[in-house]
Amino acid sequence: MLERTRSKNAIEITFVLPADHPCGDVSVVGDFNDWQPGAHPLAVRKDGTRAVTVSIPAERRVHFRYLAHGDYWFDEESADGHDGQNSYLRT
Structure with missing residues (x-):
């Protein structure tokens, strides 16, 4: 799931995953962080989900994927x- 918050010059994207699927550490990697695994790890929130927020300049198209433990790459269905x-x- 994605949560978006707009500001004047940027959009904050919060990438959200369930607490237990997939198991283990997960990070979001994309052209906004030079595809660096671990640069944006998802952390547990109070509601039990995992999330990380990334600020991206407005008027851009960005590519990304999730990377989980064991070199498991997967996409975001709500992209x-x-x-x-x-x-x-x-x-």
Whole structure:
């Protein structure tokens, strides 16, 4: 699930996953963090879900995927689209 908050020059995207699926550590990687695993790890929230918020400049299209323990890559179903390799968002 994605949560979006708009400001004048940027959009804050909160990437949200259930607490237990997939198990283990998960990070979101994309062109906004040079595809660096672990740069944006999801942390447990009070409601039990895991999340991380990333600020992205407005008027951009960004590509991303999730990376879980064991080199398990997966996409976000609620992204704006999928290009065959990655999920993407339009900001």
